[in-house]
Amino acid sequence: MEITLQRFLILIAFSLCLHLNVGSVRSLCLEDQQLSLLKFKQTLIFDPASSFKLVSWNSSTDCCSWSGVKCSNSGHVIDVDLGLESISGRIDNSSSLLNLHHLQGLNLAKNFFRGEFPAKVFQLPTLQNLDISYNAFLQGSLPEFPENGSLQTLLLRETNFSGMMPDSIRNLRMLSTMDLSRCHFRGSIPNSTGSLANLVVLDLSQNQFSGSIPSFGMLKNLNDLDLSHNDLSGQISSTNWENLSNLANLRLQNNSLEGIIPLSLFSLPSLQTIDLSNNWFSGQIGDFAVLYCSQLVLLNLRGNRLEGSIPISFFKLQGLVEVDLSSNNFNGTLELSIIQKLENISTLDLSFNHLSVDDASFGNINFTSFPQLLELRLASCKLRKFPSFLKNQSNMLVLDLSSNQIQGEIPNWIFKLPLRWLNLSNNSLTKVDGSFCNFSSLTILDLHSNQLQGDISNVLSLALYMDYSENRFSSVLPADIGHFLFNTYFFSISGNYFRGVIPNSICNGEQLNVLDLSQNSLSGTVPRCLIAMSHSKGLGVLNLRRNNLTGTIPDVFSVNCGLQTLYLNENYLQGKIPKSLANCKVLEVLDVGNNGINDSFPCWLSTISSLRVLVLRSNKFYGSIECPTSNDTWPLLQIVDLSSNKFSGKLPTKFFETWTTMMVNKDKIQLAFDYLRFDISLYSLYYQDMVIVTNKGSEIELVKILTIFTSIDFSCNKFEGKIPEVMGEFRALIVLNLSHNSLMGPIPPSLGNLQHLESLDLSANSLRGNIPQQLGGLNFLEVLNLSHNQLEGRIPKGNQLQTFSEDSFKDNKGLCGTPLRDCGANMQPPSTAPTSKGNNLDNGTKIDWNLISAEVGFIFGLAIVILPLMLRKRWRIWYYKHVDSILFKIFPQLDQRSRNHERRTLRTRQRRN
Numbered sequence: 001m002e003i004t005l006q007r008f009l010i011l012i013a014f015s016l017c018l019h020l021n022v023g024s025v026r027s028l029c030l031e032d033q034q035l036s037l038l039k040f041k042q043t044l045i046f047d048p049a050s051s052f053k054l055v056s057w058n059s060s061t062d063c064c065s066w067s068g069v070k071c072s073n074s075g076h077v078i079d080v081d082l083g084l085e086s087i088s089g090r091i092d093n094s095s096s097l098l099n100l101h102h103l104q105g106l107n108l109a110k111n112f113f114r115g116e117f118p119a120k121v122f123q124l125p126t127l128q129n130l131d132i133s134y135n136a137f138l139q140g141s142l143p144e145f146p147e148n149g150s151l152q153t154l155l156l157r158e159t160n161f162s163g164m165m166p167d168s169i170r171n172l173r174m175l176s177t178m179d180l181s182r183c184h185f186r187g188s189i190p191n192s193t194g195s196l197a198n199l200v201v202l203d204l205s206q207n208q209f210s211g212s213i214p215s216f217g218m219l220k221n222l223n224d225l226d227l228s229h230n231d232l233s234g235q236i237s238s239t240n241w242e243n244l245s246n247l248a249n250l251r252l253q254n255n256s257l258e259g260i261i262p263l264s265l266f267s268l269p270s271l272q273t274i275d276l277s278n279n280w281f282s283g284q285i286g287d288f289a290v291l292y293c294s295q296l297v298l299l300n301l302r303g304n305r306l307e308g309s310i311p312i313s314f315f316k317l318q319g320l321v322e323v324d325l326s327s328n329n330f331n332g333t334l335e336l337s338i339i340q341k342l343e344n345i346s347t348l349d350l351s352f353n354h355l356s357v358d359d360a361s362f363g364n365i366n367f368t369s370f371p372q373l374l375e376l377r378l379a380s381c382k383l384r385k386f387p388s389f390l391k392n393q394s395n396m397l398v399l400d401l402s403s404n405q406i407q408g409e410i411p412n413w414i415f416k417l418p419l420r421w422l423n424l425s426n427n428s429l430t431k432v433d434g435s436f437c438n439f440s441s442l443t444i445l446d447l448h449s450n451q452l453q454g455d456i457s458n459v460l461s462l463a464l465y466m467d468y469s470e471n472r473f474s475s476v477l478p479a480d481i482g483h484f485l486f487n488t489y490f491f492s493i494s495g496n497y498f499r500g501v502i503p504n505s506i507c508n509g510e511q512l513n514v515l516d517l518s519q520n521s522l523s524g525t526v527p528r529c530l531i532a533m534s535h536s537k538g539l540g541v542l543n544l545r546r547n548n549l550t551g552t553i554p555d556v557f558s559v560n561c562g563l564q565t566l567y568l569n570e571n572y573l574q575g576k577i578p579k580s581l582a583n584c585k586v587l588e589v590l591d592v593g594n595n596g597i598n599d600s601f602p603c604w605l606s607t608i609s610s611l612r613v614l615v616l617r618s619n620k621f622y623g624s625i626e627c628p629t630s631n632d633t634w635p636l637l638q639i640v641d642l643s644s645n646k647f648s649g650k651l652p653t654k655f656f657e658t659w660t661t662m663m664v665n666k667d668k669i670q671l672a673f674d675y676l677r678f679d680i681s682l683y684s685l686y687y688q689d690m691v692i693v694t695n696k697g698s699e700i701e702l703v704k705i706l707t708i709f710t711s712i713d714f715s716c717n718k719f720e721g722k723i724p725e726v727m728g729e730f731r732a733l734i735v736l737n738l739s740h741n742s743l744m745g746p747i748p749p750s751l752g753n754l755q756h757l758e759s760l761d762l763s764a765n766s767l768r769g770n771i772p773q774q775l776g777g778l779n780f781l782e783v784l785n786l787s788h789n790q791l792e793g794r795i796p797k798g799n800q801l802q803t804f805s806e807d808s809f810k811d812n813k814g815l816c817g818t819p820l821r822d823c824g825a826n827m828q829p830p831s832t833a834p835t836s837k838g839n840n841l842d843n844g845t846k847i848d849w850n851l852i853s854a855e856v857g858f859i860f861g862l863a864i865v866i867l868p869l870m871l872r873k874r875w876r877i878w879y880y881k882h883v884d885s886i887l888f889k890i891f892p893q894l895d896q897r898s899r900n901h902e903r904r905t906l907r908t909r910q911r912r913n
């Protein structure tokens with residue numbers, strides 16, 4: 001090796017500068033290695049201000065001294081570490097990186113590389129550690145690995161890698177850590193993975209791997225196994241789990257695994273975490289008495305089909321800190337006192353089983369020696385009273401006793417617990433001993449569906465989420481109610497007997513995002529300030545449905561209105577729809593049905609392209625619904641109910657052409673409408689819409705129907721002219737009601753395209769001509785009414801139409817054929833008996849779809865994520881973890897979205913770093 005004097009001096013200088021230990025000799029960089037690195041640097045896009053390592057890569061210095069570069073004694077580059085350097089750009093097949101033939105370690109993690117990652121890098125002959133994780137836009141796939149691969153660490157987490165895992169993974173005999181999580185891999189996990197005897201960490205979570213889990217019985221060094229959030233199926237009992245003596249963490253949650261959970265799993269000597277939640281595991285969990293082990297700290301079996309009783313021996317797993325057995329079929333009786341045996345328990349969830357949790361044997365228990373829990377969830381456990389050991393708890397943050405049979409009063413010792421989350425909903429509680437108003441720690445208070453009565457004052461708290469709906473409160477609303485609402489995002493008193501006016505102070509709730517005062521007897525006018533709260537950081541949902549409100553709707557919708565949902569149905573409101581409502585550009589649901597509104601069709605609302613539900617039913621609307629100039633109308637519209645008004649004029653073809661959601665095939669209607677969601681800085685709330693279909697006064701609530709429910713109801717107006725052909729394009733339509741108008745002309749054959757139609761009512765018009773043959777192909781049709789028209793000719797034969805009763809066709813000019821009289825023999829009386837299929841419209845026992853209407857109510861999803869700023873960081877992390885998991889239980893669909901969100905957040909975080 002040739003060492004020039006100059007280089008020698010530089011080396012000395014560096015050694016002094018960096019105070020290198022005398023002992024460590026730095027070799028000199030080989031020229032080709034230096035050139036390769038510099039070439040590589042040239043292909044990268046980086047910001048010198050944040051890419052500290054790259055900045056030091058400078059031709060005037062020795063490459064072995066560059067930051068992030070390590071050389072061997074012979075001057076070959078053996079390690080390149082450019083993690084977290086804010087680098088973007090591509091690495092292609094010709095990258096000079098591939099010239100570093102002695103490379104052992106390459107770290108490009110946490111950057112913004114994009115494009116296809118060259119497979120050749122995996123095949124560098126000496127590469128041991130490869131970390132390219134957290135490059136969300138970096139694509140690639142795993143190559144075939146040659147024999148005797150040297151890779152020990154392979155980290156691809158959260159990249160855009162896809163494809164299958166090659167069977168040749170078997171050649172990576174040295175592999176000890178493999179993390180392919182949060183990518184887009186699919187296909188089965190090769191059986192040969194089970195032969196990688198040096199594996200310590202295997203994380204394949206959050207991909208689309210399918211098929212069964214290979215036997216990992218040979219992986220004696222395995223410490224962490226995470227296969228969660230894939231599509232894996234089959235049983236896990238074939239693996240010789242007992243060989244995995246080093247396994248500490250096992251995560252198989254969110255797959256489709258089935259069969260029994262082998263007891264040998266629980267006896268692994270090092271196992272600390274088992275998460276098997278959200279699979280199809282069944283059978284009993286066996287007797288833990290045989291287990292000597294138990295380092296077990298976390299056990300999550302939530303959301304399976306496990307059954308039988310929870311064995312007493314289970315409570316011998318004394319190391320347990322977190323236990324979730326919820327949402328299974330466990331049965332039998334469980335004495336609460338047995339929890340005492342789990343000395344370290346801090347989180348326990350037994351909700352939603354068939355358990356009877358019993359509090360009887362507490363007489364001789366010393367509560368002071370009871371473990372102090374942070375979280376206890378006993379929803380749907382047949383509890384008849386508050387568990388008495390709670391009195392002596394002092395750390396409890398989350399208490400969920402919902403859906404039990406607890407009667408009587410809410411005891412006052414509950415106010416001594418430092419609770420953040422209290423859910424006592426769905427019980428039979430009647431009153432409170434004490435007052436919630438000093439219960440300042442509460443973030444979420446859910447008391448809905450009890451029998452709480454009288455005055456609401458001492459139940460009001462300062463929580464961010466307060467749900468008092470479906471109780472028996474009967475007071476007037478306290479004039480100072482706003483005092484409690486300063487920090488509140490969600491407030492519902494729906495379904496009580498509240499009287500009197502809505503106090504203006506309610507508008508002090510400046511954070512209010514959902515305000516639900518529906519189904520009470522509130523009277524007086526809608527406060528102006530309430531409507532003015534519709535600004536972009538204010539109300540998203542305002543529900544005043546079914547009260548006794550009078551007066552007009554104040555014309556003060558905020559200029560930057562953020563309202564998504566407005567329900568005013570069933571009040572005594574008069575006047576016009578306020579013009580300022582057009583400010584609400586994100587409005588999705590407008591329901592002013594069953595009032596006394598006297599206005600023309602609100603064409604000016606056509607600027608709100610987000611509208612999905614428009615209900616004007618049973619008011620005094622008049623005039624044409626043809627809008628003169630509007631370019632944009634309602635591409636997302638799904639439910640439009642204009643019935644029982646005085647609308648007149650023709651049905652406007654052009655207008656209908658813009659209702660494109662009605663035109664897509666039903667299956668394609670976005671799930672998005674399922675959960676209208678809004679983010680307000682630190683807070684996201686999900687709530688679920690619900691359609692109520694009325695039937696002569698009694699109501700049928702069709703929860704979650706909106707995703708598939710599309711309906712047009714123009715009945716009981718004075719519409720005239722023809723039924724537009726374009727209505728045949730509304731392929732997603734389920735209900736079409738044009739009855740009781742003055743429509744003329746033929747029934748357009750295009751209506752035969754409405755393949756999802758379940759109810760078609762064209763009765764009481766002046767329709768002429770034959771019934772088109774095409775109507776016979778409407779296979780889902782349950783209700784048909786063509787009566788009281790001028791139709792004639794033969795009812796199309798040999799199809800669905802014959803299954804309806806004659807009432808569906810009666811009072812026409814000259815219809816004949818089944819089920820009416822025979823066409824050939826005119827004199828024959830109509831004798832064919834109605835078939836069972838016919839939903840006879842005059843048959844009072846069946847749903848009268850003739851009166852169908854879509855009023856829109858709403859129920860909150862009671863799922864909420866709040867960032868409680870006032871809380872300590874540790875709590876916050878814990879809180880997030882738990883709130884999310886609850887959220888996902890209620891709305892599994894959110895999981896995927898949240899994962900995407902997590903990805904995005906991480907990306908943002910990376911960018912910031």
Ligand SMILES: *[C@@H]1O[C@H](CO)[C@@H](O)[C@H](O)[C@H]1NC(C)=O
Nearest residue numbers: 054055056057058059060061
């Ligand atoms: C290389 O580094 C030296 C000293 O750190 C600096 O003076 C010189 O400008 C750098 N050269 C390049 C090409 O950046």
Ligand SMILES: *[C@@H]1O[C@H](CO)[C@@H](O)[C@H](O)[C@H]1NC(C)=O
Nearest residue numbers: 092093094115116118119120
């Ligand atoms: C890189 O080379 C592989 C074959 O070695 C080829 O399949 C791939 O398309 C090349 N990628 C690019 C970006 O040229």
Ligand SMILES: *[C@@H]1O[C@H](CO)[C@@H](O)[C@H](O)[C@H]1NC(C)=O
Nearest residue numbers: 188189190191192212214215
């Ligand atoms: C993997 O092993 C299982 C069980 O031993 C076997 O049924 C399956 O066919 C194997 N898969 C492959 C791809 O060899």
Ligand SMILES: *[C@@H]1O[C@H](CO)[C@@H](O)[C@H](O)[C@H]1NC(C)=O
Nearest residue numbers: 307308309329330331332333
């Ligand atoms: C509990 O479930 C098991 C298995 O499903 C059943 O055999 C047993 O009868 C049930 N016990 C009770 C009390 O319901």
Ligand SMILES: *[C@@H]1O[C@H](CO)[C@@H](O)[C@H](O)[C@H]1NC(C)=O
Nearest residue numbers: 364365366367368369370392
């Ligand atoms: C309950 O246990 C605590 C501590 O374990 C002890 O100090 C106390 O005396 C016990 N009380 C009774 C009534 O046994």
Ligand SMILES: *[C@@H]1O[C@H](CO)[C@@H](O)[C@H](O)[C@H]1NC(C)=O
Nearest residue numbers: 498499500521522523547548
């Ligand atoms: C609300 O209106 C209904 C129907 O008009 C009436 O029966 C009821 O008494 C009213 N309630 C109040 C509190 O005014």
Ligand SMILES: *[C@@H]1O[C@H](CO)[C@@H](O)[C@H](O)[C@H]1NC(C)=O
Nearest residue numbers: 604606607628629630631632
């Ligand atoms: C409608 O579109 C036309 C051209 O496409 C445009 O000139 C006109 O301003 C638009 N009208 C409205 C109300 O947006």
